[in-house]
Amino acid sequence: MGRIIIQQYVNAQLSDGKPSREHLLLSGTSQSLIYTGVLVSVGYYFDKGRSIATGIVVNGCGVAMLALPSIMHQCVSSFGIHGTFRLIGAAFFQCAVFGALMRPNNVEMTEKMDNKTKNTKELYDNQCVRLGKSVRNSLSTLGSVEFFLFCLSTFCWNVSFNISYLYFPKYFKNNGVSKLDVSYLISATGIGNICGRYLIGLAASDREIDSRLLFFGQFSLIGIFTLFLPFLKRFTIQFVYMTAFGLYTGGVWILQTVILVELISLSNLASGFGIAMLCGGFGQLAVPLLAEILENDNHDNVPDIDLPKVFAVSGKHKCFE
Secondary structure, three states: OHHHHHHHHHHHHHHOOOOOHHHHHHHHHHHHHHHHHHHHHHHHHOOOOHHHHHHHHHHHHHHHHHHHHHHHHHHHHHHHHHHHHHHHHHHHHHHHHHHHOOOOOHHHHHHHHHHHHHHHHOOOOOHHHHHHHHHHHHHHHHOOHHHHHHHHHHHHHHHHHHHHHHHHHHHHHHOOOOHHHHHHHHHHHHHHHHHHHHHHHHHHOOOOOOHHHHHHHHHHHHHHHHHOHHHOOOHHHHHHHHHHHHHHHHOHHHHHHHHHHHHHOHHHHHHHHHHHHHHHHHHHHHHHHHHHHHHHHHOOOOOOOHHHHHHHHHHHHHHHO
16 A cells, blocks of 8 residues: 555646656666555465466556557646646556455465464574575575576566667657657557466467476567667558567566576565566666667667667576576
């Protein structure tokens, strides 16, 4: 509930035309807490069909990517930017309602009860010793090479994904695509996301398919497709490309939870996912700096080769895992 109230406060400040760096920092923090809490809860609740359940849950993001560009355009035209932020704040507050329905899972409750019982029995003798041992076990699990490479991959993925979304509109505009058609192209990623997240969830549920290989394969395919982006001049082909972009990037959020359970076990899912998201946050922090470097070096022109490079970096790091 606290993170929803924070987001409500930030949206109210934005709607009044008084944004600041502190408000934007609170906004990013609250959104990250909302998203992390949802995925961790799904990971705890569903054991057998974890990937399918995660795919269905995150499909809401794909629907939003498909529908919201035109809806937001109409909202800004009808209510202005400040009224639109008020509507966004009202929508965010609905997360509190659904978050209240996510009661603690049996795995979490059992683990807490076991720890409480052990603490009661050994309260004065060796509580610090047990706590230190528990911390060491968690650090040894989270400090493995595989988990480090996964966090590195998450960092590279967030750099590549966010820099791509930052440059796609300008890239298409510089190539003669109208603003309305650009909104259609961005919405096309929502179509791909809806299909991709569900299909990847089904594929990851098959034990004969390696989820880590599937994760790396997505980066390889979208990297190859992006290499040919400068040659895609027709709007229809660009629409197909953006749909494929959404198709192959949407499944990343599903596979992250599945891979983390495989790497660090279900008991460390919350801590591991939080650390992975922290690395992803650092990747997002690097995007403005990288964008500024590209702007300065290319005189406000979007280079054709930069998108394939960042996807190649992300794919290579995942291959090392």
